[in-house]
Amino acid sequence: MGVYLNPGNVDFQKSLNSEIYIDKTELIAYTNKKLNTEQGYICVSRPRRFGKSMAANMLTAYYSRGCDSREMFQGLKIAKHTGFEEHLNQYNVVHLNMQNFLSKTQTIEQMISLVTKAVGRDLLRAYPDVDYLDKTILTFMLDDIYEDSQVPFIFIIDEWDCIFRSRKNQLEEHTKYLDFLRDLLKDKSYIALAYMTGILPIKKYGEHSAINAFYEYSMTDASPIEEFTGFTEQEVRRLCEQYKMPFTETKKWYDGYCVDGVSIYNPKSVVEAMLRGKFSNYWTKTETYEALKVYIDLNQDGLRDKIVQMIAGEKVPVNPDKFQNDMTTFHSADDVLTLLVHLGYLTYDEQNRVVWIPNGEVRQEFINSIEDGGWEPVVQAIRSSERLLQATLSGDAETVAELIEQAHQANASILKYNDENALSCVISLAYYSAQKNYTLHREMPAGKGFADIVFEPNRNCDLPALIVELKWGHSAEEAVEQIKRKDYLDCLKNYTGEVLLVGVNYDKEKRHTCRIERAVI
Structure with a gap:
């Protein structure tokens, strides 16, 4: 058992020891299907603290020849799958956290050298009798060990993209790093599986989309392991x-x-x-x-x-x-x-x-x-939102019109003024505090048309529902009449109780009026 080659299962055991552990071991069933195939190059990207390292530790504990994890996985979901015993602790696993190497070096050359030195030391300790061609070249050592032992390698690389995040503008270093990964992993007979985790998907770099053998699973496309x-x-x-x-x-x-x-x-x-x-x-x-x-x-x-x-x-x-x-x-x-x-x-x-x-x-x-400057109109609308909601709930149409007018005019420089969609957005923003207790629906199918904005109370909330209809160059009364005439109350099929019908109109002089009526369904 080494530090980087065939480490033990202690890190995954910490997850199992935790008060809350969610069983995600069926990911192993997926990676087992990819072993020794062209699809055995997997890059998983997701945000920080979304369980990337836990998954890497889990795979290491399962595949590593440096430990016996049978008892650890008994009772977990993977133990019920075909192939569980076949692949359990049968591979030479190299587990690397690239952030650890990056933080201890100043240049990419130093980082690559440190990785080579660290993994090379573990390889020599585990396989001292192999006839190595060159002990300073990592890929040669891996080739020689695989030829001698016929035990394939699994590479599990955590925080693979750390250099792109912490050294954002050092493009030459990025290229050298991708070349290193390509040389280490691509088209190598000794690889049974390569599993990388990070926040970013693989960098697009022309020919240095280098590691383009990888299948990517990200926050924009994670299927089928979502x-x-x-x-x-x-x-x-x-x-x-x-x-x-x-x-x-x-x-x-x-x-x-x-x-x-x-x-x-x-x-x-x-x-x-x-x-x-x-x-x-x-x-x-x-x-x-x-x-x-x-x-x-x-x-x-x-x-x-x-x-x-x-x-x-x-x-x-x-x-x-x-x-x-x-x-x-x-x-x-x-x-x-x-x-x-x-x-x-x-x-x-x-x-x-x-x-x-x-x-x-x-x-x-x-x-x-946005509170620290540059977004003052937006921030002011949000700060006034609780007052606007309370004015609406109390039926104070004059105050509602005044506050919506202020928000509309203040944000006209950000969003088009004489545009109903822009006004809908401003009103949604002006009612920001309502998001605590309501689910907001824009252009909600209702009766004989579409209600402009519907605030549906969340479960266990005793506040009334709101239906807001917008008009330009007409009247607030006409807006309320449209709600009733087109049966917009029909959109609240899963709700019973009081509903406030809120009509808002604004004219060429940018004056806003409001009318509020109450209904019960």
Whole structure:
């Protein structure tokens, strides 16, 4: 058993010893199918604290010849699968965390040299009698050992992309690093499986898409292993029952990651919330808000407009295909938004090609990031949102019109003024505080048309539902009459109770009026 070659299973045992452990061992069944195939090159990218290292430790414990993990995996899901015994502790595993090597060196040459030295030492200790061609060249040593022993290697490389994140602009070093990985892994007979984890997908570099043999599984396309990206809804429901935590509140705080149609929860935050017995911003505390701010303050291609829309609770279209998989190459707002998906600040719906802020925890991080300047109209609208909601609930139409007018005029420089979609966005933003207790629906199918904005109360909330209809150059009364005439109340089929019908109109002089009526369904 070595440090890097065939390490033991102690790191995975720590996960099993933890008070909360979610069984993700069926990932092993997937990797077993890829052993010794052309698909045996797997690169998994997902945000920080989403279980990447745990999965790497799990695979190491299962495959490594340096330990006996049979008892460890008995009782876990993988033990029921065909092939469990066949592959258990049968491979020479090289497990590397690249961040550890990067942090101890100044240049990529030094880092590569240190990796070679560290792995080479373990190889010589394990196989001292092999007739090596050259003990200074790692690939030659691996070839010689495989020829002598006929035991294939599995490489598990954690934090593989750390150089692209911490040394963002050192392109020459990036290229040398990719060349090293290509030489180490590509088209090598000694490789049974290569499994890499990181935050970013593989860097696109022309011929240095070097490691293009890898099959990528990311936050924009994780199929068919999407369930291993984080906690599934079923897993979280069980935890909520066990720890007597309200599932609805947990969902609001930590759900929202749409990974190939599967609803994924942030594992770091869910575990913290269960163990502490309260909801808070646990995941976002693992990074300063400046990490988000530096990207959303860029104003490429109308990026700020899109950020405002998402803070207001909307989804925006995106094309992730041109993203260069780094943290410096931004040719459009789409590139920035795609990076934010990989960092965990946004989520992506592949079918509809839209992004949005996934949950309450991350939405608060966006608010933290815009409060320091440059976003004053947006911040002011958010700060006034509780007053606006209370005025609406109390039927104070005059105050509602005044506050919406202020928000509309203040944000006209960001969003088009005489545009109903822009007004809808402004109103959603102005009602920001309502997101705590309501689910917002834009253009919701209802009766004989589409209701502009519907605020549906969350379960166990005793506040009335809101239907908001917008008009330009007409009257607030006409807006309310349209709600009634077109049976927009029909959209609230799963709700019974009081509904506020809110009509908002604005004219050429940018004056806003409001009318509020009450109904019961």
